[in-house]
Amino acid sequence: xEFPPGAQPTGTCPICADERQYIPGGTQRWVxxxxxxxxxxxxxxxxxxxxxxxxxxPEIGIGQSSLLVESTAGNLLxxxxxxxxEQIIDWLKSRGKLAAIVxxxxxxxxxxxxxxQALGDVPIFVAExxxxxxxxxxxxxxxxxxxxxxxxxxxxMQLGGHFPGSTVALWEAGADGSGVLLAGDAIFxxxxxxxxxxxxxxxxxPLSAAVVRRLAxxxxxxxxxxxxxxxxxxxxxxxxRIVQFSxxxxxxxxxxxxxxxx
Numbered sequence: 001x002e003f004p005p006g007a008q009p010t011g012t013c014p015i016c017a018d019e020r021q022y023i024p025g026g027t028q029r030w031v032x033x034x035x036x037x038x039x040x041x042x043x044x045x046x047x048x049x050x051x052x053x054x055x056x057x058p059e060i061g062i063g064q065s066s067l068l069v070e071s072t073a074g075n076l077l078x079x080x081x082x083x084x085x086e087q088i089i090d091w092l093k094s095r096g097k098l099a100a101i102v103x104x105x106x107x108x109x110x111x112x113x114x115x116x117q118a119l120g121d122v123p124i125f126v127a128e129x130x131x132x133x134x135x136x137x138x139x140x141x142x143x144x145x146x147x148x149x150x151x152x153x154x155x156x157m158q159l160g161g162h163f164p165g166s167t168v169a170l171w172e173a174g175a176d177g178s179g180v181l182l183a184g185d186a187i188f189x190x191x192x193x194x195x196x197x198x199x200x201x202x203x204x205x206p207l208s209a210a211v212v213r214r215l216a217x218x219x220x221x222x223x224x225x226x227x228x229x230x231x232x233x234x235x236x237x238x239x240x241r242i243v244q245f246s247x248x249x250x251x252x253x254x255x256x257x258x259x260x261x262x
Contacts, residue, residue, distance in 0.1 A: 036083050053070075081111065
């Protein structure tokens with residue numbers, strides 16, 4: 001979670017103290033990004049498919065993967081690493097103009113302002129329902145609510161669930177034109193090839209049947225064949241059907257339809 005430059009913040013980071021997360025060992029620790037880079041921490045880059053790359057920070061924060069979507073109108077950085085280095089800035093510049101920064105939810109804000117500033121004050125789009133979680137605000141932030149195209153062919157939608165403003169991005173050109181959904185933590189691939197939905201992943205706090213069915217309903221009319229989460233885990237094909245099936249399976253279990261099996 002990014003705080004403004006200056007003196008060490010006082011108190012506890014509210015997003016770490018929230019029930020969806022936890023503070024390892026119970027002790028809050030503050031660090032500057034320059035210290036992380038000086039200690040040798042690196043970012044890794046993986047090409048996932050044409051026009052889509054994962055930027056991972058496995059030892060920083062919760063080890064998320066940011067996703068860079070390339071388009072002729074500019075690039076989108078979706079979910080932001082908790083680390084910034086000169087090498088990653090040079091690489092991002094080499095891929096074309098960064099036109100927008102978006103986090104799927106507050107756990108993924110990363111060091112979004114540092115990326116914005118390093119790449120020409122790139123707009124940072126923050127879901128209006130989650131704006132209170134931003135700890136470092138500036139003129140770069142643009143709050144939004146209704147679905148819209150952040151770039152031509154890349155549409156943002158707030159699904160809710162994990163956070164009220166949990167956001168997905170539909171990249172229409174992805175998967176050879178079949179559509180890719182960048183789902184953050186709203187929808188999470190699991191071992192059997194399906195997906196799941198939770199309020200808290202580390203603490204295993206569930207969502208209700210009504211909420212999960214609402215998420216699935218919100219995605220019904222979208223066209224996508226592939227899905228990536230915020231760790232670059234992927235549903236390679238048939239993702240739309242799998243999301244609908246998984247939502248109904250989840251909803252029926254939490255509703256007690258299968259209590260006779262337990």
